Amino acid sequence: MATTKSHPKSSWDTLHNNGPFPLKTLHVTELEGSANMFSKYDRYNDAAKEIQRLIREAADKNEGFRAYGSAWSLSHIAHQKDNMHFNSFMSIHIPIPQELSHENSSYANENLFFFECGNTIKRISEVLSSHGKSLKTSGASNGQTIAGCISTGVHGAALNVGSIQDYVVGLNLIIGDKPTDIVYLERHTQPALNDDFAKKIKAKVIRNDHLFNAALVGLGAFGFIHGVVIEAEDRFLLKRYVKKIPKDLALQLADTMDFKNSTFKIDGEVDADGKPLRPYHYKVFINPYTNDNEYVVEVMYKKPYQVPYPDPFPVIKTSLYKDLIYLLIKISEKFPKSIPWFIKQLRKTILPAVDEETLGTLYETFWDAPYQGPAFACSVGIDHTNSSKAYKVLEEMTQKEGPIPGIFAMRFVKQTEATLGFTKFPITCMLEIDGVLWEKSRKIMSLTEYSRRMIEVLQENDIPFTIHWGKNSDWKFPNLVNDMFGEKVAEWKSYRNGLLSTEMQQVFSNGFLEDTNLHLPNNTNDEDLIVSL
């Protein structure tokens, strides 16, 4: 039997110290050992029963329940004041044999893998690598759990690929404590696995594009994500270059994504006509406090996997004295005008080394990011054609009303099908400012005030935008989510309302959903929504 230890706990915090947030109980579930329960499906289903028991327990106490894995998000999206469930030990993976593929599946069976919620990106990558496969993309690091990634829309900078949720093809949710409350969702237009698979995990199958897309970036509100089916691809290498290029060129590429007709050319990364290739990954680093005419950009090109290749890992990795960072922040709070100077002095630590070149798999390229002290990140999504315009207005605001201890970056991500995916534009530019968490003082505004100004400035300049669900913002900003997603909000709520009972919508709600006004269902309840199509 899977067992859960429930610990009274007065507070909980994110990995990056963005809390603390109040809490009553922290539950930690561990699976039955494989020696006692040989079948992976049995252990998986046994864990599902245990989760259902915990959900019922929370509902009976009129309390909420929310799972989390690596506590990676910087917003309070993972927090629930009553019951939080640490699911990191729930990390089964089950191979998908050919006979479980759906007859109309367009996916190669060898590319489909089933992972339980607590598997991290790193672990999944290792499993896939042992099969000669790879994830299509990941975030900048690898510590997040797969359930956390898709719930919040974690993305990299793969401009032709998308975010992590975009290669998820099946979702197993626990939406209550009844046997029928275990569901397996797929898109009806792109089925992956057949009903025999669903029987093995004792789930009711619902194949429905709209439902699937609504639940995909579900913000933890669509129940407990127990497992996901992902589509992998053949293992590949990424050739990574770090270059300093003229500012205008970097921004022109951001606005146009027209690499082919650009003057930005790297030897060897050209097509048969000598035109620059479109990269797999494009990232621009911008220090808003210097007048440099050049920006540092990171560009990666996809290559076939072949061995040998040079070891991409540095043997020694150093990190700054955390006390030094704390000291700089304390000085910055008192004397904010010193921030640009500090950032300039720390540029070698903050920015990648110019002219650096590496070759490695996705797993090796986006590797571990250890805890380095309290951090913040504000990240807005805009249509890439608005990249330079949006950056200009945010830079102006940051220079005039700041400075704050962080630097900007731009990453570019292909459009998602998820209803509330923040990468909603054909190619979304994720414009982010990351740095060290500071405290408001008489001379420096708070993080919430700064992120509110980001929203206001984008609205004032008529730049449509979204905000990364897992990052810092003024999430109580009036009408924020409606402004970002329009009619999609009602659609998302309708499918949530149709799938979850009223009682369970309350159980799977939290402060974040309340702040963003997503916890309340629509007035109408269309019962025909939740059907297989």
Added chain:
Amino acid sequence: MKLGYKTFVRCCVAVIVCCLLSSCYTVRLKNVYGDPEPDPFNDATDYYRYMKVREIDTTIKISVTDKDFTKLIKDCSEGIYIMEYRNTFGGILLSAVTFGRKRKVKAKYVCLKPTN
């Protein structure tokens, strides 16, 4: 003259303190593969935040004929994710004055997360 003597003593103390501090250092060895065993209750604000950390802080006594020793780790069935060894001035001194018979071991380690 007295002032010069005091300054000399202060300088000596400063040099000794610097030597003592620089003789204390940590070395961290990390596995490239695998996840750390998590610990959701470890709220530490250091490198090991939310990792399950195990520590060894002991003094091993060996005989004069023993060249070295091996301390066994019995609680990491999946392997080691990180091992951090701390070298202290006290440890070096202890080993020196006991001609290597007593050796201070101060280390902490994180196991690999069990895979299911």
